[in-house]
Amino acid sequence: MSTIRLLGAFVGLIVFASGTAWSQAYPAKPVRVVVVFPAGGGTDTVARLVFQKVGEQLNQQFPIDNRAGASGMIGGAIVAKSPPDGYTIMVYSQTLLVNAHVYQKMQYDVLKDFTGISMLTRLVGMLGVHPSVPVRTTKDLIALAKARPGELLYGTAGVGAYQHLSTSVFANMAGLKMTHVPFKGGAPAVVALMGGEIHMIITPIAELFPHINSGRVRAIAVTSDKRNAQFPAIPTIAETVKGYEFTSWFGCFAPAGTPKAIVDRLSAEIKQAVADPDVAAKLTAQGLDPMHMTPEAFAKHVRLEYDRLREVVKLSGARIE
Numbered sequence: 001m002s003t004i005r006l007l008g009a010f011v012g013l014i015v016f017a018s019g020t021a022w023s024q025a026y027p028a029k030p031v032r033v034v035v036v037f038p039a040g041g042g043t044d045t046v047a048r049l050v051f052q053k054v055g056e057q058l059n060q061q062f063p064i065d066n067r068a069g070a071s072g073m074i075g076g077a078i079v080a081k082s083p084p085d086g087y088t089i090m091v092y093s094q095t096l097l098v099n100a101h102v103y104q105k106m107q108y109d110v111l112k113d114f115t116g117i118s119m120l121t122r123l124v125g126m127l128g129v130h131p132s133v134p135v136r137t138t139k140d141l142i143a144l145a146k147a148r149p150g151e152l153l154y155g156t157a158g159v160g161a162y163q164h165l166s167t168s169v170f171a172n173m174a175g176l177k178m179t180h181v182p183f184k185g186g187a188p189a190v191v192a193l194m195g196g197e198i199h200m201i202i203t204p205i206a207e208l209f210p211h212i213n214s215g216r217v218r219a220i221a222v223t224s225d226k227r228n229a230q231f232p233a234i235p236t237i238a239e240t241v242k243g244y245e246f247t248s249w250f251g252c253f254a255p256a257g258t259p260k261a262i263v264d265r266l267s268a269e270i271k272q273a274v275a276d277p278d279v280a281a282k283l284t285a286q287g288l289d290p291m292h293m294t295p296e297a298f299a300k301h302v303r304l305e306y307d308r309l310r311e312v313v314k315l316s317g318a319r320i321e
Contacts, residue, residue, distance in 0.1 A: 026086055026262050030061040034090045036075030038068040042204060042286070046120055046250045047091040049282050053273035054266075071099055071160070073106060080108035084257035089117065089266065094162070094248040097306045101313040102160035103320050111306060114253040116298035118267045120274060121288040123248040125166050125223035127237060128208045129200045130193055131215065138221045138240040141200070142174050149177040155189035155198040158182045160318035163189060165309075166202045166223055166246040168316035173241050193217060202246075205230070205287030223247060230287065249291065251298065263295050 033051050037043040044066060051062040067075035072095055082088035100110045108114075127138070135141045145152050156163035159182055171178055181198050183189040190207050192198050194216045201208075202223060209231070211217040221237045222228050225245045238244045252270060254263060273279055274290040283290050293301060313319075 036072035077107040080113040084255040086262035117252040118270045119291045127220040128217040145176040152178045153198040157186040
């Protein structure tokens with residue numbers, strides 16, 4: 001073997017060994033988990049459930065740092081500018097990618113400034129109506145909307161939010177014209193639905209199911225491709241509108257340049273955490289499907305989602321200067 005080849009093999013061995021040692025020593029101090037939305041919301045709930053367990057597994061603290069504002073972009077900017085040492089990570093939703101197509105000016109590049117660690121959960125939506133609306137199925141709702149074009153009011157958490165995009169796709173595929181009523185968050189939109197200020201909403205299951213049991217909201221359908229295990233009697237929108245599916249997700253990211261050994265270690269710990277029966281049960285109770293992806297698979301998913309959501313946002317007309 002030549003001297004050059006021997007030297008190359010020796011250097012490679014050192015790099016491999018140092019990377020392994022680094023990942024084994026990590027984390028040597030608390031890891032800040034930046035949650036880009038307020039405490040008490042869906043993103044916050046997922047982050048606390050998952051990273052409390054990850055902390056237990058690693059015998060280290062993973063404190064939650066809520067940095068809300070500007071549809072998550074304030075927290076995103078903080079993480080993008082943080083040292084890529086594994087001690088600042090971020091939990092964000094699909095909104096990270098939506099923002100890239102909705103806002104003309106951003107402080108970071110969603111594809112270049114972050115490294116994906118893993119998906120955490122999949123989020124399924126539910127189509128609900130006020131009890132006064134004379135429909136009980138998706139077919140009924142479509143017929144009513146076509147008979148009264150532009151009259152049905154649907155609420156959302158704001159321009160470009162999950163509620164807005166999922167309903168825009170539904171309306172487009174079903175050939176409907178409805179009126180968008182944006183609110184400052186999903187909770188106010190649900191309150192408006194219960195008060196009869198709007199007729200319908202498509203929003204995460206967790207935001208609706210407490211009010212379904214009380215009779216203040218009527219569940220019509222779910223947005224996944226298959227029926228939800230918690231609500232097997234509630235059909236999918238796709239059973240009426242063929243091909244419709246609109247789910248979202250929560251994921252974990254690190255600043256770009258974070259060592260692969262650390263990213264892989266965190267991803268492996270997340271896989272173990274979301275598979276824990278207690279964590280999985282609590283996530284499922286929130287209408288969420290526990291998920292894990294390797295960093296490589298998650299990076300591919302993010303790229304595909306980025307391209308898909310560009311077309312969805314264009315269809316919805318969502319654009320903010």
